[in-house]
Amino acid sequence: MNVIAASELIINSRGAIYHLDVRPEELAPTVITVGDPDRVKEVSKHFDAIEVQRNHREFVTHTGRLGNKRISVVSTGIGPDNIDIVLNELDALVNIDFTTRTIKPQLSSLQIIRVGTSGSLQSDIPVDSFVASTHGLGIDNLLNYYRHDNNEEEKAIVQQFTAHTQLDSQFSKPYIMQAGTSLLKHFVDGYYHGITVTCPGFYGPQGRVLRLGLTNPELINRLTEFSFGQHRITNFEMETSAIYGLGHLLGHQCLSLSAIVANRISKTFSGDGALAVERLIEKTLGVIAGSL
Ligand code: R1P
Numbered sequence: 001m002n003v004i005a006a007s008e009l010i011i012n013s014r015g016a017i018y019h020l021d022v023r024p025e026e027l028a029p030t031v032i033t034v035g036d037p038d039r040v041k042e043v044s045k046h047f048d049a050i051e052v053q054r055n056h057r058e059f060v061t062h063t064g065r066l067g068n069k070r071i072s073v074v075s076t077g078i079g080p081d082n083i084d085i086v087l088n089e090l091d092a093l094v095n096i097d098f099t100t101r102t103i104k105p106q107l108s109s110l111q112i113i114r115v116g117t118s119g120s121l122q123s124d125i126p127v128d129s130f131v132a133s134t135h136g137l138g139i140d141n142l143l144n145y146y147r148h149d150n151n152e153e154e155k156a157i158v159q160q161f162t163a164h165t166q167l168d169s170q171f172s173k174p175y176i177m178q179a180g181t182s183l184l185k186h187f188v189d190g191y192y193h194g195i196t197v198t199c200p201g202f203y204g205p206q207g208r209v210l211r212l213g214l215t216n217p218e219l220i221n222r223l224t225e226f227s228f229g230q231h232r233i234t235n236f237e238m239e240t241s242a243i244y245g246l247g248h249l250l251g252h253q254c255l256s257l258s259a260i261v262a263n264r265i266s267k268t269f270s271g272d273g274a275l276a277v278e279r280l281i282e283k284t285l286g287v288i289a290g291s292l
Pocket residue numbers: 034035036077078079115116117118202237238239
């Protein structure tokens with residue numbers, strides 16, 4: 001049996017995983033991830049009971065009950081590098097035995113739902129609307145560090161996208177992974193569906209110009225005009241492809257939901273992004289309590 005060394009699986013004196021500071025029994029099988037640590041309490045205030053509250057760096061975790069469902073909400077902070085930490089640690093909490101430091105013979109699958117904010121790349125997807133991501137298309141490089149494969153449709157989309165944008169010649173190889181289909185089917189009414197591009201930054205990597213010139217000023221146009229069959233790119237943000245990629249490789253069901261706070265085509269920003277996020281939280285928890 002392969003024993004995972006102390007330097008690889010880091011367990012603190014509380015018996016909790018290194019960055020999240022959560023113990024295996026403190027995590028629920030349904031996990032909502034949010035970027036903003038302050039958003040954790042905006043989710044857990046709707047729980048019927050909160051049993052666990054942990055707080056370490058940008059990683060805040062509340063676990064409780066919603067009806068008779070056990071649920072956790074975890075903040076990830078911003079970006080795919082943080083998702084590398086959060087997804088690996090969430091998986092370790094359920095699929096590695098912390099006493100023997102070995103992979104459990106029977107693996108568990110978490111339901112992981114991101115509730116975040118995002119920028120729209122289509123003129124008909126306005127601010128304050130919601131997107132459920134059918135695919136996460138990463139231009140952030142994270143998944144390239146892991147051996148991974150794709151189904152035929154994913155391969156074709158990423159090939160066409162790479163040819164269309166030529167991003168691989170200047171930056172990193174784009175990658176793609178689809179949403180967990182058992183989750184996506186519950187998030188249809190009131191959501192735009194489409195491909196979400198995940199970027200390694202908010203300004204230059206999302207085509208924003210403040211004081212610095214961009215090496216790829218055509219990025220937004222290239223993303224907006226891309227289509228593959230009925231698929232188009234609806235929005236971009238900074239976590240979805242990393243969650244879908246690692247979640248899929250680790251055997252979890254993942255879905256990314258976004259409240260659109262910026263529209264990069266109409267150049268508008270939400271008048272009340274916090275309200276849009278609150279509406280998305282309520283809508284998501286309604287589905288989790290009722291259908292999942
Ligand atoms: C950037 O402002 C942040 O907002 C989006 C992006 O993915 C990035 O994390 O999501 P959150 O609102 O969930 O943080």
